Amino acid sequence: MTTLHDAPPVAGRRPGPEPGGRGRRGRGIVRGAAAYAALTVVTALVLVPFGWMVSSSLKRDNEVLTIPIQWIPDELRWSNFVDIWERIPLLTYLGNSAFLAVAITLLQVLSGSFAAYGFSKVRFPGRDGLFVAYIATIAVPWQAYMVPQYIMMQRAELTNTYWSIILLQAFGAFGVFLMRQYYMSIPDDLCEAARIDGLSEYGIYWRIMLPLSKPALASLALLTFVNTWNDYMGPFIYLTSNELWTVQLGLRSFVGQYEAEYAMIMAGAVLSVLPIVVIFLLGQRYFIRGIATSGLKG
């Protein structure tokens, strides 16, 4: 099982059983058991909806909403996971989602880290003011300027193309902010030494900063990928042709059309979540770190 290494252990923080008390050891075991019981109950409550989703995806449509609840289907209908591919063009949707997520992630990571180098390691007048402008925009809800963005895209005739989504999402201030936070923690002496050795600024960025900032790059890449994969409003506003739809749009439209095909809907939902599960479990360390950095040092 992969783990959340990043939350450091908290050994000895919590007062253990009172020293000198009777039955010290026995109480420790009881406490441990009680803690596990509490943890299991809490986690089960959090995960119940996922359990329901997976269980329902393996049922017949008329077995999903039954009284009483049936957690484990009588017969596992794996065929749902075969039929769904023909029911809706799921492969196209998944491919579209993957294309958008990869394109936006690449652009965001490259342009974000590149700009972050300028903001953290090159001194020039106006730099810090400009950075404040970047940060300020993070606090403005996107919903407040989605209409002007839409008007721009409409005038440029880019609606119903991937360009609209890629251009709007690939140059966010968040990536610059996250990378700059990390670069600030790398000592300037390192860059100075490389300068003296004759490396150009671009060389320092490429050969020193990028390799050193792999954890931050991973955080940014994962957060961007998952956000783009899960995004609903962007594709919902801009993509009208079915063949351009992402998996989120395709799934939502399937639910709208075939409301009663519960099991099939759930199979689609499971398949749409699966890539994120894999990515999250592989890279959750960076994921959590990205959130903790962007959150607490802001």
Added chain:
Amino acid sequence: MADVMTQPARPAPKAPPRRTRAWRDILVGWSFILPNFLGFALFTLIPMLAAFALAFLDWDSYSTPEWVGLKNFQRMLGDENFHVALGNTLYYAAGHIPLTLVAALGLALVLDRKLRGMAFFRTAAFFPYVTSLVAVAIVWNMLFNPTAGPVNQVLGALGVDAPPRWVASTDWAMPAVIVTSVWRDMGYYMVLYLAGLQTIPKEYYEAATVDGAGAWQRFWSITLPSLRPTTFFVLVMLTIQSFKVLDLIVVMTEGGPGRSTKVLAQLVYEQGIREGRFGYSSAIALVLFLIVLTATLIQFRLNERRNG
């Protein structure tokens, strides 16, 4: 790498004159920033500034823009849809902010232990946050099914005679949306609280225990006050997030039944993008932004006062 660091610093050959160097720095600095800045300025900064201007224009998709001052805002005062959406947004925020905060803090306290397998529990608690909204909304809509949904079956088993009809009723649709959003978001804020808990020195707890403080007392007089910076940050984030809620509503209820879950950001979308009322929708968006800004500023002031 290593030899870069260990080599003694020697003077750079032929240091360029200062003026040239300053110019060079400007050029080099901008060359790094420019690729991102072009996209950022064009697709974020300009639309953001345009949104302010648009709010004072009478401009529909078919008409020519015309400066009308505050007319859009006057129109808002008499627009019942706006009143309903504003009320619903406040309702959502009033539920989502405190419940998510308490749930996140509770999760963090339960999960802040050094036990074998802890990582698994933390991962599980965080997982809803990375799941797509569409999957979340689909699953919860079924869980909330009024007749045979698991939620109401559990309520029935607990002795509730007439359980709410949730997303099928105008009164209970918003609570259903709030429950779903709390479930989804609590893991994110839990991560922030876990990080906050790490910063409390263990000596505080040891000293308090020696002084005979119980678990509850330790929580009130050590944990909670020490977490204040985290709580402040969580509150600000939650406020911003709550007032701009959009995608969850669009996917889960589409603002219905009736307009019982219609929120401000959705009104902006409907008026601006679907109906093409660019001016009026931008005015609503500006109000939305001002509400978020005011709420954030008030929190900053309160926080300063408490610290000062």
